[in-house]
Amino acid sequence: MQVVVVPSGDASVTLHDVEVASSTDGSPTDGSPDDGTVLVLDSTLVPEADLPDVVREREAAHDAPRWVWADTAAVYPSLLAAGARVARCWDLRLCRTILRNSALTAGTSYASAPRGPWDEARAVAVQDGLFDLAPRVALDAVAELRAQRAALAQAVADDGSPASGRLGLLLAAESAGALVAAEMTFAGVPWDAAEHDRILAEVLGPRPVAGFRPALLEAKLAEVREALGVTDLNPDSPAELLRQLRSAGLPVTSTRSWELREVDHPAVRPLLEYKKLSRLLTANGWHWLDTWVKDGRFRPVYVPGGVVTGRWASDGGGALQLPHAVRGAVRADPGWSLVVADAAQLEPRVLAAMSGDDAMARAGQAADMYEGMVAAGAVGTREQAKYGMLGAMYGGTSGESGRMLPRLTRAYPRAIGLVEHAARAGEHGDVVSTWLGRTSPRPATMAERAGEGGASDADQARDEDRARAHARTQARTWGRFTRNFVVQGSAAEWALCWMATLRGRLHALGGDSGTVTAGPHLAFFLHDEVMVHTPTHLATEVTRAVEESATEAGRLLFGDTAVEFRVSVATVDRYSDAK
Structure with missing residues (x-):
């Protein structure tokens, strides 16, 4: 049984009991295929204030339903606050995003339909109620569920491959993830604010008056100024910092830490330390503590x-x-x-399972997969295995990554072949998909128009050469993206x-x-x-x-x-x- 939850716009909620034609094993991530049929068996109007009680009652029944709603982030937090937990849901917004973009459903009318309100809407929970009703009143959740189930059923019928059969699992898992996300925000991370303050004071100095830097950060800045021979420097302004560094003779083109590390100058060490401390202050300092930690929870x-x-x-x-x-x-x-x-x-193990590479799977039986690769003789050291696999999955072609890739290709041809195939697809402008069926976006147009406006033949030829070179660079960049997409996305699943x-x-x-x-x-x-x-x-x-x-x-x-x-x-x- 599934229950579609629809806000009615008058401080009430309509619950539609529906039956979806499918066989299910009750797993929290079950996504069994169905024929797209959704039958409404009963509808009940419930005051919004009574919904948590209804949810608790139905969850306590022998066969708890799957709750179908527009947006878990809009509905579930208020239910949690009222002490109502659900076991399963179907998040229409998240599922729509997947189905509208998956290569497995590309041939369905659902995927090809023009953008509509469901593509734009994102319900937001309000402080005193369960729903932000305004954007949702005109949206027919039952019709959307029917459309999604029909698209899923058509994909399975048209494709017939194991890949299409896995798409339902992705939709169920994505919806389960939405429940997890809401519950983790509700529960919070146990946080000792006093200990956080002690850590900050130890690293940065005591909490300063608003508008001033902590004492240890200010002291580090003084070291930078002294090393550069300046009395006034704002290191938090990249433009000013770059100007001062160049005035002091440092051959830098930016203030990025990786570039500064290549320069031999007395100002570099304290500047890098200042940047590290400043990041801590900005990202997780006292302002962050005051904003995000309440009642012992982050x-x-x-x-x-x-x-x-x-x-x-x-x-x-x-x-x-x-x-x-x-x-x-x-x-x-x-x-x-x-x-x-x-x-x-995780990602190498996922790659081994996706590709069906038996040799790599055997390496994945070790507690440390990289050590398993060494034991199998694929590479000589754990470091070589790690950097080689990172290069294979992320497109690294230089240094140790590039040097190890041929050895890994010989040892694990099916695994390396899978990511190489994904990279070539991306370079040619094609999409790739994860194991369960999430599909990558297409690259932006990489070709550039050149030679317009009456340019000479020589100028036009030069511009076209530059455009082609740029397109090749963009293609390689997108190939690195699709190479990793299939692995990182499947690991996320x-x-x-x-x-x-x-x-x-x-x-x-x-x-x-x-x-x-x-x-x-x-x-x-x-x-x-x-x-x-x-x-x-x-x-x-x-x-x-x-x-x-x-x-x-x-x-x-x-x-x-x-x-x-x-x-x-x-x-x-x-x-x-x-x-």
């Missing part, structure tokens, strides 16, 4: 699918760029622990399935209390790393759940693969102690 805003590869982005708080310098402030509550898990060499499976296991460990924070729960996620905040007495069981969920995620995506998806797990009181 609550960032996650954006599932915020990057074209499917990776998450952050819409506030900078959660995906949390520096090691402040991780000591992330502390479990008394009687609780942090279980921090990191997927080992594995992570979604990992979190969705783990989310269900954690809830069961908490005794199905119905609330998110009563038991062990996901508190933080960063690409291939998760943090669970758990009562200490459950930490061992949580560790087992984390590991088993990683294995299950691999099975969901790749079936009976020889690749083992290993995770390193640490149970700590402070995040900084996890690594």
Whole structure:
């Protein structure tokens, strides 16, 4: 059973009980194919204030429904605040983005239809209600669900390949990720504000008066000024800093740290240290602490699918760029622990599973896949394996990466061939897709018009040569993007399935209390790393759940693969102690 939630515009919500023709195993990321049929069995008008009670009642039933709504980010936070948790949902906005752009649905009328209100709308939760009703009243969620299911069914019928059958799993996993994101924002990361202040004071000096630099930052600036022989310098202005550096005779073209490191001058070391301290102050200093940490919790805003590869982005708080310098402030509550898990060499393992490269899969059975490559004789050292694989997946052709690529190609021809094929597709302007079916955007027009306006034949020929050279450069750049897209995007899909499976296991460990924070729960996620905040007495069981969920995620995506998806797990009181 699925329940479509539609705001009615009068402080009420219409719940449509619908039946979707499909077979399902009840998995939190199940995406079984169907024939696109959506039947409305019943409709009920519910006062908005009563919706949390209705949700709790239906979730407690033997067969909890899948909730279908326009935007999880708009609906779910208020339900969580009222103590209502849901097990499954279908996020129409996120699913629409995937289906409108996937190569697997390109032949459907759904993908080719002109842009409409559903493409523009993004509901936002309001402080005193469940929905920002204005942009949603005119949108027919039942019709949109029908259209999405029909597009998915048509893709499976027309294509018939295993790839089209996997697309439903991607839609279910993306929707599950939206639930995880909302729950992590609601639960928050346990944060010791006093410890954060102590860390800042130790590194930067005591908290300064507004408008002034901390003492240690000011002292570092004094070193820079002395080394440059100037009395007045604002290093926070790139233009002024560059001018002063050149006046002092430094052969630099920018103020970027990597370029400064190449220069031998007394001002460079203190300047680099100043830039590092300044970044900490700007990104995670006292202003950040006052803004984002309340009542012992850091609550960032996650954006599932915020990057074209499917990776998450952050819409506030900078959660995906949390520096090691402040991780000591992330502390479990008394009687609780942090279980921090990191997927080992995730992208190479995903590449091995996608490509079906048996030799690389055997290397992936080792706890450290790079060491597995060394043991197999593919390369001589772990460092060579690491840099070689990074070069293969990201397009590195120089240095150690370029030197190792031929050896890796001989050892793992199917894996390296997969990313090489993706790169060639990108260079030719074609799209590529992840394992589950998320498709890359097409490159912008790379050719440039030249020779207009009555230019001479010689000038026109020169301009056309430049345009072709520029197009070749752009093509290579896009090829590097598509090379990595297929791997990074598929790794993001594995992570979604990992979190969705783990989310269900954690809830069961908490005794199905119905609330998110009563038991062990996901508190933080960063690409291939998760943090669970758990009562200490459950930490061992949580560790087992984390590991088993990683294995299950691999099975969901790749079936009976020889690749083992290993995770390193640490149970700590402070995040900084996890690594």
